[in-house]
Amino acid sequence: MPVFDENGKQINSDEDFPKLKDPEDVKSGSVSAGKKLPIVPVVLGIVALVLAVAAVMFFLKANTLEQEVAILKKAKAQLAATEAKLQDTMKENQKIKAALTQTKNDLDTIKAKNEMLESQLAKKKGPEKKATDKKQAPKKPAPKKP
Numbered sequence: 001m002p003v004f005d006e007n008g009k010q011i012n013s014d015e016d017f018p019k020l021k022d023p024e025d026v027k028s029g030s031v032s033a034g035k036k037l038p039i040v041p042v043v044l045g046i047v048a049l050v051l052a053v054a055a056v057m058f059f060l061k062a063n064t065l066e067q068e069v070a071i072l073k074k075a076k077a078q079l080a081a082t083e084a085k086l087q088d089t090m091k092e093n094q095k096i097k098a099a100l101t102q103t104k105n106d107l108d109t110i111k112a113k114n115e116m117l118e119s120q121l122a123k124k125k126g127p128e129k130k131a132t133d134k135k136q137a138p139k140k141p142a143p144k145k146p
Contacts, residue, residue: 114144
């Protein structure tokens with residue numbers, strides 16, 4: 001059966017005593033195996049940790065942006081509905097203005113006809129009034145209906 005020394009080297013059986021290191025030299029000269037860490041895995045671990053944190057932050061930002069987009073879509077739909085209602089109201093307002101203008105024109109026409117009829121009536125009653133003024137008190141004109 002082979003024999004190994006503390007460094008893991010096989011010792012020849014023909015030697016009487018294996019070469020051993022002095023404990024003082026081991027402590028002062030080199031770092032122990034438990035304290036020595038490989039540099040590459042540590043660096044890769046740190047890089048992986050940083051990338052994981054960045055990925056989580058981007059995921060949270062993306063989630064927040066998705067929520068904001070959903071809110072903006074709802075607001076856009078509400079705005080479109082409000083604009084449609086506003087357009088309908090404006091059309092109705094234009095119809096009412098047109099109807100009001102037509103009514104005003106009709107009223108003006110009726111007033112003009114009324115004045116013409118009153119003037120014709122006054123012309124017809126003019127000569128009769130002179131003869132009848134002494135006999136009858138002048139009549140007040142009938143109040144106009146609104």
